[in-house]
Amino acid sequence: MRSADRRAQTYPALFNLYRLELLPKGTHIVGYARTKMDKPEFHEKISAHFKDADSGEGAKAKKAFLDICTYQPGAYDKDEAFQELNSAMEKIEKEGGSKNPNRLFYMALPPNVFTVVAAGLKKNCYSEKGHNRIVIEKPFGKDLESSREMMGKLKDLWKEEETFRECQGALRLCGGAMQRAELAADAPRCTGIDHYLGKEMVKNLLVMRFGNPVVDAGLNNKMVDNVQITFKEPFGTEGRGGYFDEFGIIRDIQQNHLSQVLSLLAMEQPKSFSAEDIRSEKVNVLKDVAAIKKEDVLIGQYSAADGKPGYKDDDTVPKDSNCPTFAALTLWVNNARWSGVPFILKAGKALDEAKVEIRIQYKDIETGPFKGLPRNELVMRIQPNEAVYFKVNAKTPGLHMGTLPADLDLTYKERFEDARIPEAYEALILDALNGDHSQFVRDDELDYAWKIFTPILKSIDAGEIKNELYKYGSRGPASLNEFQTRYGYVRDNTY
Ligand code: BG6
Numbered sequence: 001m002r003s004a005d006r007r008a009q010t011y012p013a014l015f016n017l018y019r020l021e022l023l024p025k026g027t028h029i030v031g032y033a034r035t036k037m038d039k040p041e042f043h044e045k046i047s048a049h050f051k052d053a054d055s056g057e058g059a060k061a062k063k064a065f066l067d068i069c070t071y072q073p074g075a076y077d078k079d080e081a082f083q084e085l086n087s088a089m090e091k092i093e094k095e096g097g098s099k100n101p102n103r104l105f106y107m108a109l110p111p112n113v114f115t116v117v118a119a120g121l122k123k124n125c126y127s128e129k130g131h132n133r134i135v136i137e138k139p140f141g142k143d144l145e146s147s148r149e150m151m152g153k154l155k156d157l158w159k160e161e162e163t164f165r166e167c168q169g170a171l172r173l174c175g176g177a178m179q180r181a182e183l184a185a186d187a188p189r190c191t192g193i194d195h196y197l198g199k200e201m202v203k204n205l206l207v208m209r210f211g212n213p214v215v216d217a218g219l220n221n222k223m224v225d226n227v228q229i230t231f232k233e234p235f236g237t238e239g240r241g242g243y244f245d246e247f248g249i250i251r252d253i254q255q256n257h258l259s260q261v262l263s264l265l266a267m268e269q270p271k272s273f274s275a276e277d278i279r280s281e282k283v284n285v286l287k288d289v290a291a292i293k294k295e296d297v298l299i300g301q302y303s304a305a306d307g308k309p310g311y312k313d314d315d316t317v318p319k320d321s322n323c324p325t326f327a328a329l330t331l332w333v334n335n336a337r338w339s340g341v342p343f344i345l346k347a348g349k350a351l352d353e354a355k356v357e358i359r360i361q362y363k364d365i366e367t368g369p370f371k372g373l374p375r376n377e378l379v380m381r382i383q384p385n386e387a388v389y390f391k392v393n394a395k396t397p398g399l400h401m402g403t404l405p406a407d408l409d410l411t412y413k414e415r416f417e418d419a420r421i422p423e424a425y426e427a428l429i430l431d432a433l434n435g436d437h438s439q440f441v442r443d444d445e446l447d448y449a450w451k452i453f454t455p456i457l458k459s460i461d462a463g464e465i466k467n468e469l470y471k472y473g474s475r476g477p478a479s480l481n482e483f484q485t486r487y488g489y490v491r492d493n494t495y
Contacts, residue, residue, distance in 0.1 A: 305473055386421060
């Protein structure tokens with residue numbers, strides 16, 4: 001089930017998994033949406049973003065992959081349409097010779113049709129012989145209440161937890177064999193996909209922290225002055241204005257992607273790497289985060305500059321929109337490890353560069369001969385050009401006793417030249433197929449994340465906080481520097 005814009009990521013991910021022979025044998029993929037199109041049109045659409053598939057082996061693989069992709073147009077709210085989908089799947093399963101076909105339903109849909117589709121699938125497309133899984137894409141509601149309502153309805157509909165924990169034999173994205181997956185008896189069945197959890201550097205957080213005691217030992221309020229988690233995109237909402245205006249940057253990025261990163265960065269060590277242990281520790285951190293206060297917020301909206309359109313130049317955006325396309329929010333984790341350390345979650349569209357990173361600034365040296373040296377910083381660059389680097393002070397080489405700033409640098413493409421960094425969706429779809437919930441969002445995580453953001457979102461929706469305009473292609477609103485400085489961030493850290 002797809003709404004248009006995610007096709008650019010999921011089908012290429014499926015194609016890559018296919019090429020790596022990681023899709024279960026006999027898998028068949030059925031696209032389902034309202035748009036009427038024939039098979040060639042569908043194939044053209046889904047393969048538009050395939051990489052390295054125009055000639056040779058790539059082209060061969062593409063042809064073979066497209067052979068297992070079919071399309072079924074249909075409504076989101078009609079039993080007959082889902083029954084037709086079911087018949088199409090049954091036909092494919094029969095032809096594939098599978099006796100216990102399993103089905104994975106992947107829903108990337110607007111929230112207003114989400115529960116109706118989940119109900120239609122449960123009623124008409126549920127495989128009685130095999131196992132069924134459902135993966136959902138954000139937005140998971142608009143606030144705490146709507147998220148709870150949506151999750152509640154989903155739980156009522158898809159209550160057969162055993163379909164997740166007793167996966168035997170074959171699973172299908174409509175068909176095929178896969179390994180058995182074991183889940184704890186109390187594992188929640190309802191899981192959401194947050195593609196940031198599939199990113200290599202986000203997955204690396206657990207290893208960087210708990211695989212390196214020296215790193216983790218420095219992550220606390222004795223050592224750290226402030227933490228910034230930044231998401232910057234150099235393009236606006238072009239073509240998505242209508243959708244975006246309903247949600248805004250905080251629901252689009254901070255409430256999910258950046259708060260997931262925060263919880264992995266701030267949580268205590270899980271007892272094990274099991275899905276439930278990891279997610280319980282993430283929940284423990286989110287529980288300790290206070291709801292965001294008005295004074296800890298800076299929001300902005302981009303205006304036209306250098307021939308680029310302003311946010312409101314999009315015809316689908318209301319002319320009086322107060323929707324933020326930029327936000328800097330300071331969160332406080334009120335526990336023994338982090339109390340007093342500001343976590344600035346900063347995200348914006350139409351900015352000066354593409355960058356997602358975590359930047360931890362350590363405290364200044366307060367006394368002694370090295371007082372006044374630049375601060376240490378630990379940076380984890382999530383994208384582009386994945387890297388972890390630690391900014392240190394070193395002795396100036398030579399006879400003179402001076403210092404200079406330097407980096408201990410782990411840039412992936414230099415250190416791991418031949419390594420292929422998988423796309424986030426590849427990692428997550430594979431986990432869903434294998435029944436591994438650890439990189440998916442549990443419903444209580446969602447609940448706690450919404451608790452942190454809902455009050456401030458309501459204030460913004462009510463127009464109580466005004467956007468500051470910033471130019472397309474700039475760093476964001478002019479008062480950003482002052483905002484960051486207020487929380488101790490040193491921009492010009494001489495590095
Ligand atoms: C999506 C947001 O979840 O993430 C988009 O809805 C954003 O607005 C996208 O562009 C960014 O994802 P990535 O993987 O390109 O950083």
